[in-house]
Amino acid sequence: xxxxxxxxxxxxxxxxxxxxxxxxxxxxxxxGFIIAYTYLALWDQRPHLGGYGPAQALxxxxxxxxxxxxxxxxxxxxxxxxxxxxxxxxxxxxxRPADLQLWWLAADLGRAGLQLIGRGVVPMxxxxxxxxxALPGNPLTWAWFLLSALLGVIVSFALRYLVALSAxxxxxxxxxxxxxxxxxxxxxxMVLPLRVFPGGLADLAQxxxxxxxxxxxxxxxxxxxxxRALLGGLAFQAAWAVALLALGRLVxxxxxxxxxxxxx
Amino acid sequence: MASTRPGxxxxxxxxxxxxxxxxxxxFGLIAWMWVRSxxxxxxxxxxxxxxxxxxxxxxxxxxxxxxxRVDALGGFTLPEVxxxxxxxxxxxxxADLLVGNVERLGARIRDGTLDTLLLRPVPVYVQIAADRFxxxxxxxxxxxxxxxxxxxxxxxxxxxxxxxxxVPLMAVCGAVIFGAVYTVGAAFQFWAQDxxxxxxxxxxxxxxxxxxxxTVFARDLVRGVTFIVPLAFVNWLPxxxxxxxxxxxxxxxxxxxxxxxxxxxxxxxxxxxxxHGVRAYRSTGS
Numbered sequence: 001x002x003x004x005x006x007x008x009x010x011x012x013x014x015x016x017x018x019x020x021x022x023x024x025x026x027x028x029x030x031x032g033f034i035i036a037y038t039y040l041a042l043w044d045q046r047p048h049l050g051g052y053g054p055a056q057a058l059x060x061x062x063x064x065x066x067x068x069x070x071x072x073x074x075x076x077x078x079x080x081x082x083x084x085x086x087x088x089x090x091x092x093x094x095x096r097p098a099d100l101q102l103w104w105l106a107a108d109l110g111r112a113g114l115q116l117i118g119r120g121v122v123p124m125x126x127x128x129x130x131x132x133x134a135l136p137g138n139p140l141t142w143a144w145f146l147l148s149a150l151l152g153v154i155v156s157f158a159l160r161y162l163v164a165l166s167a168x169x170x171x172x173x174x175x176x177x178x179x180x181x182x183x184x185x186x187x188x189x190m191v192l193p194l195r196v197f198p199g200g201l202a203d204l205a206q207x208x209x210x211x212x213x214x215x216x217x218x219x220x221x222x223x224x225x226x227x228r229a230l231l232g233g234l235a236f237q238a239a240w241a242v243a244l245l246a247l248g249r250l251v252x253x254x255x256x257x258x259x260x261x262x263x264x
Numbered sequence: 265m266a267s268t269r270p271g272x273x274x275x276x277x278x279x280x281x282x283x284x285x286x287x288x289x290x291f292g293l294i295a296w297m298w299v300r301s302x303x304x305x306x307x308x309x310x311x312x313x314x315x316x317x318x319x320x321x322x323x324x325x326x327x328x329x330x331x332x333r334v335d336a337l338g339g340f341t342l343p344e345v346x347x348x349x350x351x352x353x354x355x356x357x358x359a360d361l362l363v364g365n366v367e368r369l370g371a372r373i374r375d376g377t378l379d380t381l382l383l384r385p386v387p388v389y390v391q392i393a394a395d396r397f398x399x400x401x402x403x404x405x406x407x408x409x410x411x412x413x414x415x416x417x418x419x420x421x422x423x424x425x426x427x428x429x430x431v432p433l434m435a436v437c438g439a440v441i442f443g444a445v446y447t448v449g450a451a452f453q454f455w456a457q458d459x460x461x462x463x464x465x466x467x468x469x470x471x472x473x474x475x476x477x478x479t480v481f482a483r484d485l486v487r488g489v490t491f492i493v494p495l496a497f498v499n500w501l502p503x504x505x506x507x508x509x510x511x512x513x514x515x516x517x518x519x520x521x522x523x524x525x526x527x528x529x530x531x532x533x534x535x536x537x538x539x540h541g542v543r544a545y546r547s548t549g550s
């Protein structure tokens with residue numbers, strides 16, 4: 001099928017950036033070490049902070065470093081699509097017998113798949129070798145984690161697609177992308193697990209879409225979500241994915257009505 | 265090419281001084297050109313500066329959130345951690361503003377535009393450092409400075425002349441040390457063009473490390489950033505002296521004042537690495 005081919009092509013494309021992948025792995029690993037030690041100091045003072053034990057907190061750190069590139073947590077937009085909108089090349093894309101949103105979603109899933117293998121596995125393995133992590137022994141939990149991470153990537157894509165489409169109106173959406181990326185860093189749990197946030201902020205942050213990117217998958221991995229809470233978490237992610245993708249379609253149809261292609 | 269550089273042919277200190285002056289003047293000119301070009305898009309500039317300010321502020325928000333749950337981290341209070349945070353943010357912010365753009369070298373090599381820079385009668389390093397000079401990076405510098413000023417007002421130390429002088433000295437030496445890391449990272453891109461992200465682990469990673477007290481980290485990590493990549497001289501050693509705290513490795517007190525020497529050594533090393541990189545560069549040609 002067409003979209004599978006797009007995803008496979010994107011997977012292969014990112015597989016060729018070997019030096020960049022290696023550099024990314026090194027950076028994620030260094031950050032993993034630094035954050036792990038600060039969390040150890042924090043949980044040393046408050047052993048049950050946020051309902052996590054120290055081993056669970058450490059696992060959260062390394063899950064975050066493994067998913068940072070996969071779910072593009074620090075990135076607010078889709079640079080390539082934004083460039084194509086600004087330059088007008090998007091007109092060619094709209095002529096293609098493929099849906100714009102599905103095309104870019106497929107490409108993003110291919111990228112995420114490669115980066116899960118290329119940039120996710122090594123930091124997690126290094127973390128597991130150097131710190132006492134609370135990794136699940138049950139293969140089924142790993143499967144739930146992968147499903148949850150996949151839903152997280154879809155929510156992440158849906159948000160970045162909306163930011164990219166804003167280029168139809170703003171032309172330069174890099175400022176919006178930056179602010180969106182910052183919100184994502186903060187409200188995904190990357191800066192600090194959302195359950196550790198003080199009182200009302202913790203409850204609010206866990207209802208926002210960004211929680212689907214890291215907080216929910218990490219909770220699934222470290223066993224903080226089992227049974228009904230696990231299904232609830234996946235449903236939460238799926239609901240945001242559907243809602244944001246639908247919003248993306250609405251904006252897309254408004255944007256394509258707006259496009260005027262010059263020249264003949 | 266060499267003969268077109270003013271002062272290159274003259275021997276002696278006078279010629280060298282004139283060459284340095286020429287390089288600084290060229291840096292100023294290129295930077296000013298980029299400032300004028302960014303100010304043409306005022307809304308974007310304001311948004312990006314705010315974003316830069318907020319991006320670096322996010323780390324401090326994390327620290328504030330941590331201290332909403334605990335009174336001390338690794339035995340250090342909030343003003344003390346804020347002092348560490350402010351000093352290293354300011355140092356990194358200055359280095360990032362002045363020479364941070366050298367990390368674009370890999371992209372320049374890939375698209376072949378480095379060759380254009382090699383032909384111009386201005387040192388390549390100056391051109392690369394001033395390339396796309398981004399005033400918005402004042403966001404990080406300002407944010408670090410604000411946190412630093414806030415912490416200075418709250419620290420429980422006696423502000424002798426030595427302590428007061430130590431603060432700007434830390435900012436300058438720290439900026440030189442981070443600048444050297446940026447330069448070595450860029451020089452490495454002469455061989456590995458896609459590895460721009462690698463130096464982030466030392467610049468932004470170093471920043472993430474140095475904003476927490478060394479007591480938080482494993483001994484080996486502290487040893488590594490003291491003796492191998494001496495980032496500890498950006499703020500840990502001088503700041504702990506200023507705060508009257510012992511350094512975990514039990515180094516003698518005078519090591520707190522080695523910042524300028526370490527900065528000078530690292531700058532010299534970076535200059536050598538850069539020169540070696542430029543000499544090894546073979547254009548892709550046409």
